[in-house]
Amino acid sequence: xxxxxxxxxxxxxxxxxxxxxxxxxxxxxxxxxxxxxxxxxxxxxxxxxxxxxxxxxxxxxxxxxxxxxxxxxxxxxxxxxxxx
Numbered sequence: 001x002x003x004x005x006x007x008x009x010x011x012x013x014x015x016x017x018x019x020x021x022x023x024x025x026x027x028x029x030x031x032x033x034x035x036x037x038x039x040x041x042x043x044x045x046x047x048x049x050x051x052x053x054x055x056x057x058x059x060x061x062x063x064x065x066x067x068x069x070x071x072x073x074x075x076x077x078x079x080x081x082x083x084x
Contacts, residue, residue: 003072004056013045018058018071026075028058028066034083038064 002022010016014032019025035042042048042060050060057065074081 001056001069003068005053005058005068005071006056008051008053008058010049010051013048014042016051016058018075020068020072020075021056024072024075027080028071028075028083029080030083038062 002020002024004021005018006021007019008016011027014030016028017025018028030042032043041062042064047060052059054065057068058071059065071081
């Protein structure tokens with residue numbers, strides 16, 4: 001799909017860039033207040049820095065991933081996706 005993530009690179013803790021299959025690229029920022037439940041472990045920089053792309057999704061160990069369609073929509077609309 002056009003929203004499949006092809007590349008993701010950590011910029012700083014809780015921020016990374018993504019590039020999608022259709023060439024769209026942008027930034028994703030996560031506020032610590034958004035990280036609760038299973039995502040709480042991403043508050044640890046050593047865990048967050050394990051970001052990788054698997055099957056078109058931004059993922060972390062423990063089967064954590066983000067919805068690429070929502071990410072693509074927000075980046076098209078705002079230039080970034082802020083998870084707040």
